[in-house]
Amino acid sequence: EELLGEDLNLSAEITSQSSSKPPNRLANATFVMLARNSDLEGTISSIRALEDRFNSRFGYPYVLLNDEPFTDEFKRRVSVLTRSEMKFGTVPKDHWSQPDWIDEEKAANARKQMELSRVKYGGSLNYRHMCRFNAGFFYRHELLQPYRWYWRVEPNVKFFCDIHRDPVRFMEENNKVYGFTIAVYEISATIRTLWGALAHDNAMGFISDDDGRTYNRCHFWSNFEIADMDFWRGPAYTAFFEYLDSQGGFYYERWGDAPVHSIAASLFLRRDQIHFFEEIGYQHDDWGHCPIPDDVWEKGTCSCAQGNSFDMDVGSCKPRWDRFIRSG
Numbered sequence: 001e002e003l004l005g006e007d008l009n010l011s012a013e014i015t016s017q018s019s020s021k022p023p024n025r026l027a028n029a030t031f032v033m034l035a036r037n038s039d040l041e042g043t044i045s046s047i048r049a050l051e052d053r054f055n056s057r058f059g060y061p062y063v064l065l066n067d068e069p070f071t072d073e074f075k076r077r078v079s080v081l082t083r084s085e086m087k088f089g090t091v092p093k094d095h096w097s098q099p100d101w102i103d104e105e106k107a108a109n110a111r112k113q114m115e116l117s118r119v120k121y122g123g124s125l126n127y128r129h130m131c132r133f134n135a136g137f138f139y140r141h142e143l144l145q146p147y148r149w150y151w152r153v154e155p156n157v158k159f160f161c162d163i164h165r166d167p168v169r170f171m172e173e174n175n176k177v178y179g180f181t182i183a184v185y186e187i188s189a190t191i192r193t194l195w196g197a198l199a200h201d202n203a204m205g206f207i208s209d210d211d212g213r214t215y216n217r218c219h220f221w222s223n224f225e226i227a228d229m230d231f232w233r234g235p236a237y238t239a240f241f242e243y244l245d246s247q248g249g250f251y252y253e254r255w256g257d258a259p260v261h262s263i264a265a266s267l268f269l270r271r272d273q274i275h276f277f278e279e280i281g282y283q284h285d286d287w288g289h290c291p292i293p294d295d296v297w298e299k300g301t302c303s304c305a306q307g308n309s310f311d312m313d314v315g316s317c318k319p320r321w322d323r324f325i326r327s328g
């Protein structure tokens with residue numbers, strides 16, 4: 001894989017040596033962003049916002065992944081935005097394709113049906129590859145092997161507030177495993193049999209309203225994630241993913257990486273290992289999180305309106321999360 005950030009990195013070292021403040025100790029973490037070459041402008045916008053609000057003071061590296069090789073133009077325009085190290089990788093073909101045990105006729109039929117019923121991305125094969133990749137493969141990519149922690153970023157997201165406290169070190173120091181900013185309901189049609197494919201004997205107050213009989217469709221919105229890859233790499237999640245993959249629902253339905261990650265985190269972690277980041281003002285497409293407590297909003301010099309925060313929307317699972325946490 002190519003490494004464009006090398007010479008830029010040198011200047012980062014010089015800067016941090018000559019400044020009076022001692023450099024922050026960094027967690028063993030990286031940003032990870034999956035993007036297409038056509039996502040160039042959105043990628044620039046996300047990284048620019050992250051650097052402004054957080055990373056120019058911290059210097060975490062970036063790993064950018066694509067199912068095709070990134071163009072030189074993409075790499076040049078993105079790597080100029082940061083002094084941090086930036087690596088560009090290609091996803092191996094077998095991590096981005098329909099496994100051979102999938103019945104293509106059945107899968108094609110499912111895509112057609114979902115397209116007809118206007119399910120978002122219902123007709124897309126690529127979207128399914130992407131969900132399966134994010135659910136079970138990104139943390140196996142060779143460029144992520146040096147790291148334990150990741151912060152997932154997407155093109156075209158916004159960060160509204162200054163992030164003064166390193167959220168990854170916060171997680172490390174407080175024994176957190178999975179961090180989120182937004183929690184929502186999944187589209188029923190994409191996950192009809194996902195819940196039925198699970199074990200039936202767990203405590204799971206956030207994701208089920210009837211002691212696990214059915215899934216209430218709440219999930220952490222995975223376009224933002226800060227998490228410990230040791231969890232995904234560990235035996236429980238590995239077995240869980242292999243099993244779900246063998247059931248074919250990534251292709252026969254359109255199982256998203258978000259409900260898969262969220263169900264695993266809710267079933268296999270203690271609730272205190274899951275963390276909601278109040279202070280990270282964040283927007284993805286139409287929904288955003290804006291810090292509600294005034295002191296948090298002021299400290300972050302946030303550019304978002306608290307009243308617009310999705311947390312209070314009827315479509316948000318955040319109230320349910322709060323109730324669940326309060327119920328002890």
Ligand code: GDP
Pocket residue numbers: 033034035036037039065066067068126127130153154155223
């Ligand atoms: P949404 O957030 O569910 O609406 O889906 P997105 O279109 O934002 O895709 C989620 C993530 O996967 C983003 O980081 C996209 O850039 C990336 N992505 C989606 N489809 C592809 C693809 O075909 N190729 C590549 N390289 N990235 C993709």
Ligand code: MN
Pocket residue numbers: 154223284
């Ligand atoms: Mn997106």
